[in-house]
Amino acid sequence: MNIRDIAKKAGVSSATVSRVINESGYVKEETRQKVLAAIEEAGFVPNAIARSLSIRDSSSIGVIVPDIANEFFSSIISGMGEAASGSQYSIVLFDTGEMQEREHQCLQIAESQRLSGLLITPVSELDMETRDKLIQFESKGIPVVLVDRNMKNSNMDGVFVENDAAAYQGVEALIRAGHRKIAIIKGPSTSMPGKDRFKGYKAALRDHGIALKKEYMVSGDFKIIKAYEQTKALLELPDPPTAIFASNNQTSLGVLKYLTEQKLKIGRDISMVGFDQIESLKIIDYRLSTIERDAKRQGYEAMALLINKLSRKESKSSGRKIFVPFQVVLRGSETIK
Amino acid sequence: MNIRDIAKKAGVSSATVSRVINESGYVKEETRQKVLAAIEEAGFVPNAIARSLSIRDSSSIGVIVPDIANEFFSSIISGMGEAASGSQYSIVLFDTGEMQEREHQCLQIAESQRLSGLLITPVSELDMETRDKLIQFESKGIPVVLVDRNMKNSNMDGVFVENDAAAYQGVEALIRAGHRKIAIIKGPSTSMPGKDRFKGYKAALRDHGIALKKEYMVSGDFKIIKAYEQTKALLELPDPPTAIFASNNQTSLGVLKYLTEQKLKIGRDISMVGFDQIESLKIIDYRLSTIERDAKRQGYEAMALLINKLSRKESKSSGRKIFVPFQVVLRGSETIK
DNA sequence: ATCATATATGTAACCGGTTACATAAAGGAG
DNA sequence: CTCCTTTATGTAACCGGTTACATATATGAT
Secondary structure, eight states, X not given: OOHXXXXXXXXXXXXXXXXXXXXXXXXXXXXXXXXXXXXXXXXXXXXXXXXXHHHTOOOEEEEEESOTTSHHHHXXXXXXXXXXXXXXXEEEEEEOXXXXXXXXXXXXXXXXTTOSEEEEOOSOTTOHHHHHHHHHHHHTTXXXXXXXXXXXXXXXXXXXXXXXXXXXXXXXXXXXTTOOOEEEEOOOTTSHHHHHHHHHHHHHHHHTTOOOOGGGEEOXXXXXXXXXXXXXXXXXXXXXXXXXXXXXXXXXXXXXXXXXXXXXXBTTTBEEEEESOOHHHHHTTOOOEEEEEOHHXXXXXXXXXXXXXXXXXXXXOOOOEEEOOEEEEXXXXXXXX | OOHHHHHHHHTSOHHHHHHHHHTOXXXXXXXXXXXXXXXXXXXXXXXXXXXXXXXXXXXXXXXXXXXXXXHHHHHHHHHHHHHHBTBSOEEEEEEOTTOHHHHHHHHHHHHHTTOSEEEEOOSOTTOHHHHHHHHHXXXXXXXXXXXXXXXXXXXXXXXXXXXXXXXXHHHHHHHHTTOOOEEEEOOOTTSHHHHHHHHHHHHHHHHTTOOOOGGGEEOOOSSHHHHHHHHHHHHTXXXXXXXXXXXXXXXXXXXXXXHHHTTOOBTTTXXXXXXXXXXXXXXXXXXOEEEEEOHHHHHHHHHHHHHHHHHTTOOSOOOOEEEOOEEEEOOSXXXXX
């Protein structure tokens, strides 16, 4: 069943059927009704694939995230969905699992699927292959918007948060609470947020005359397990830190997992500040101080920006950076009783 | 740039290029190399849309969920992604926000996009329009797998949990802990899990000789706000319940939100058991007793089943129901000290 | 040497839409 | 009444792949 069949049924040409469906061009009302009746009777649904091929646009937007199971990204996606609903665009979802190789595969697929646009949280800001591909996308007319993570030397548009300033303020809260021995469980040094949050940490210590201590700056990967192990390692140091700065929500959870197992309580035995809220902990008033932002809104903004670029047929990025506001919410875990 | 251009470059026909790309049919090794070289040189990526149109299959699977921001569904999707990675299939994501109307729109789009298969958590088990559409999909050769929520009179394959038995055991735990005044904040009566969990609740009370009390059985919608309000209402009853059964994770959060605001502690001032775990609460050893299951696995199973049906070109459902195991994990909130 | 089979490649129709272009009738201005 | 513009519709090429079918050569068995 295709438009030619419908055309035959309605006694018109396929062009007219197409015009009726798309409400384009001139069609006499009487003809329109005949066509609509034929469509209705046949239960005809036009083939979007054929349409895509013809107009050279898939009307689909690729969303590439590193981990959907992370509530930050599921909120981001939720916001994107909201911004896209009502538009013509569908969302094609890819989960890279923080693996560069998978990211490359996803980009490959995105390219072959002729996606109309791309929203991506790249695994690494240094990945030349990903960067080149994204630049290539834009030069082919496929706009790209970075989500939460920038790419080095790319000038790509994106929606971010001011990671350094936010981390700075978070660490400063620990210092104000009297801490001098402050550790950080870093994010991947290859990711922009990981790096910038670390930068903010260092700047805060420097500005308050606290020497950086190598043992207190341990690497992480934005995942629970690693953070758990690093917390253990930190607390087993001969001179352990009295406070920990966690670089993202998963890191916070890893820290909390270890502390909980050891029956250590935040705000009593040890202090901490985490980056990104954890909704259910807020609900039970668990006193974890975090740097917060509206993830849903961030996703919404990213999608809105992309759709805006699409509607203006503007594929080239111009280094537009939207920053969503953040807030340092102190709930007590930055202190020690 | 299309295969005909590549064909020209390599001095062969488009059919040969197609054969090389798909590794189908006979191609002399020497020719193959020439073609591959031409593809490489041109940076050619075949157009999946054209391919889809030609082979009449989009190689995309539609995933329709009611709320991605709910960690249960984001875990489900994560599992689906894992099961699909390595296959040829992409995921097209739809979020209905628990709204039937949006679900219908999504199905409409899914149909026009000629998706290869569908994984859906329908908003309501009674929605005739959705049901008919799904049946129609299957008769058109598009297999469907239901995820976590069944549809009435449909015989559709699906991956579920034994909601009644699980709820029964959860409520039984409250009874064993000595409770007689047990309330339930129900799920939507139009959703299978909502109904079956309520069924389990009633059966447990009945089997233990406890009369059902109308005021204790309040409606909910699987969302935080409503659960919050209902908790307030329940506790303001002249004769308030001593225990609450929450029908899903969002409901639990709504209950906890109110209790926390009132400085009431579970396992001390009031008891409760919730359906579905809340990961971060587990990490901090928050003593909320819940009925648990592996959501990621459930998503994985659903996707695996769908891909299996697709590979066997078996679009008709045969009422196959996979049940993922559940576990009642008692952490103390079912008691009162 | 003959014929069957396996290997290799090209031609062209087809998937189901869109749309440039052609054609024609109707409406309105002068 | 003529000419121009607006309205209405059809024809056919095109988007970029796939594949049935035709054709041709190589291989090998008898």
